Amino acid sequence: MTDLKQQALDYHALPNPGKISIALTTPAETSKDLALAYSPGVAEPVRAIAEDPNNVYKYTAKGNTVAVISNGTAILGLGDLGPMASKPVMEGKALLFKRFADIDSFDIEVKHHTVEEFVNTVANIADSFGGINLEDIKAPECFEIERTLVERCRIPVFHDDQHGTAIVTAAGMLNALDIQGKEIQAANIVCMGAGAAAIACMELLIKCGAQREKIYMLDRKGVIHTRRDDLNEYKKLFANNTDKRTLEDAIKGADVFVGVSGPDLLSADHLALMAPNPVVFACSNPDPEIKPELAKTTRDDVIIATGRSDYPNQVNNVLCFPFIFRGALDVRAKAINDEMKVAAVHAIRQLAKEEVPAEVLKASGDKSLTFGRDYIIPKPMDSRLKARVAKAVAEAAVESGVAALPLPENYMES
Numbered sequence: 500m501t502d503l504k505q506q507a508l509d510y511h512a513l514p515n516p517g518k519i520s521i522a523l524t525t526p527a528e529t530s531k532d533l534a535l536a537y538s539p540g541v542a543e544p545v546r547a548i549a550e551d552p553n554n555v556y557k558y559t560a561k562g563n564t565v566a567v568i569s570n571g572t573a574i575l576g577l578g579d580l581g582p583m584a585s586k587p588v589m590e591g592k593a594l595l596f597k598r599f600a601d602i603d604s605f606d607i608e609v610k611h612h613t614v615e616e617f618v619n620t621v622a623n624i625a626d627s628f629g630g631i632n633l634e635d636i637k638a639p640e641c642f643e644i645e646r647t648l649v650e651r652c653r654i655p656v657f658h659d660d661q662h663g664t665a666i667v668t669a670a671g672m673l674n675a676l677d678i679q680g681k682e683i684q685a686a687n688i689v690c691m692g693a694g695a696a697a698i699a700c701m702e703l704l705i706k707c708g709a710q711r712e713k714i715y716m717l718d719r720k721g722v723i724h725t726r727r728d729d730l731n732e733y734k735k736l737f738a739n740n741t742d743k744r745t746l747e748d749a750i751k752g753a754d755v756f757v758g759v760s761g762p763d764l765l766s767a768d769h770l771a772l773m774a775p776n777p778v779v780f781a782c783s784n785p786d787p788e789i790k791p792e793l794a795k796t797t798r799d800d801v802i803i804a805t806g807r808s809d810y811p812n813q814v815n816n817v818l819c820f821p822f823i824f825r826g827a828l829d830v831r832a833k834a835i836n837d838e839m840k841v842a843a844v845h846a847i848r849q850l851a852k853e854e855v856p857a858e859v860l861k862a863s864g865d866k867s868l869t870f871g872r873d874y875i876i877p878k879p880m881d882s883r884l885k886a887r888v889a890k891a892v893a894e895a896a897v898e899s900g901v902a903a904l905p906l907p908e909n910y911m912e913s
């Protein structure tokens with residue numbers, strides 16, 4: 500067994516199985532405490548909530564709790580391994596919510612036969628939470644699941660693999676293209692993968708200026724083009740009228756490669772065919788489409804990012820989901836809309852251009868980090884992310900009319 504494999508198994512097994520537990524926030528030592536926490540005292544908040552449902556935010560933890568919900572059909576890049584196998588990842592997302600944004604989470608793994616069954620399960624428990632983070636649900640089902648749940652739930656529902664990934668990808672991409680001296684409007688883009696992350700990443704890059712006809716998207720059968728008759732409605736949006744059929748065809752002269760597919764799909768030969776000063780986001784987890792070592796030895800003008808914590812330039816939705824929910828919960832937003840997503844993109848990208856505090860260098864093990872090829876995006880443990888991203892998101896929620904509360908006074912200022 501490799502060192503990392505054993506360390507990872509031990510990390511999850513010890514000192515107690517798993518990565519998260521529940522902590523009490525009120526005293527529960529004496530009979531008096533219990534008479535308040537439970538019978539008879541608990542009847543009072545029950546009556547108050549029955550009288551006015553908004554009181555649930557005052558007397559319970561709902562407003563600071565997010566459900567992380569999966570069916571295990573697209574666990575990282577490992578595929579459909581079922582709900583139970585997804586549990587370590589969902590506990591991991593709960594760990595990240597708590598560690599980075601002080602949000603409490605429950606991971607919920609759902610076994611189901613139909614999309615309708617999944618949607619009903621989630622919709623029926625949704626009111627228990629302040630928000631719902633859908634995770635690792637494969638395309639195309641994820642699109643209908645999210646759309647239906649957004650319609651049915653009164654709290655924000657956010658498919659992290661779509662929108663969290665897209666927000667971080669857009670933030671990193673705009674910075675990387677700046678460093679490479681390229682305009683997103685003119686960039687030829689190859690997207691390997693045509694699932695949840697791919698469709699959302701490309702749609703958001705288009706909102707940021709990319710041209711749809713300059714995007715070549717590939718799935719397991721190759722380039723998505725107008726003469727294919729096997730495309731679902733989401734892939735069809737990216738069908739190009741082109742003779743290109745393979746990655747080799749599409750990658751020639753490309754400025755950008757975004758990989759949200761599987762391991763080792765971009766070879767050194769492919770990379771060599773890209774335009775000068777290319778940007779490669781090999782974001783498949785745990786194994787990227789190309790290893791950074793190989794990318795860098797193949798050409799020294801490349802900016803390479805991965806989804807992993809153990810390489811520079813971590814383009815991973817961890818930079819977004821804790822903070823976008825922090826902002827949304829704090830103004831009780833009923834949805835996470837495009838305005839909030841775009842605000843998050845700009846807040847994340849801006850932070851990478853600022854001086855990096857010593858505590859971040861210590862946590863990342865870097866001697867220095869300055870905006871440039873190996874530092875296009877902030878590190879997850881940069882504690883400024885919470886204030887910057889949450890504030891930008893909360894302001895956008897208030898301005899776009901989806902917030903039930905005003906921005907709290909002096910929000911995120913200390």
Ligand SMILES: NC(=O)C1=CN([C@@H]2O[C@H](COP(=O)(O)OP(=O)(O)OC[C@H]3O[C@@H](n4cnc5c(N)ncnc54)[C@H](OP(=O)(O)O)[C@@H]3O)[C@@H](O)[C@H]2O)C=CC1
Nearest residue numbers: 575576638693694695696718719759760783784806815816
């Ligand atoms: N860094 C980050 O923050 C994130 C990274 N990801 C990564 O993106 C990847 C996809 O996740 P997600 O979109 O949720 O999953 P989906 O199951 O929704 O989509 C997977 C897509 O990848 C394509 N694909 C898989 N293998 C190949 C291959 N050998 N050649 C070409 N295309 C392939 C599939 O093609 P087809 O349609 O033909 O089946 C499908 O379009 C995973 O590796 C995941 O770890 C996802 C979210 C966040």
Ligand SMILES: CC(=O)C(=O)O
Nearest residue numbers: 575576660784815816
């Ligand atoms: C990071 C993440 O959400 C994924 O790889 O699926």
Ligand SMILES: [Mg+2]
Nearest residue numbers: 575634635660
């Ligand atoms: Mg995921």
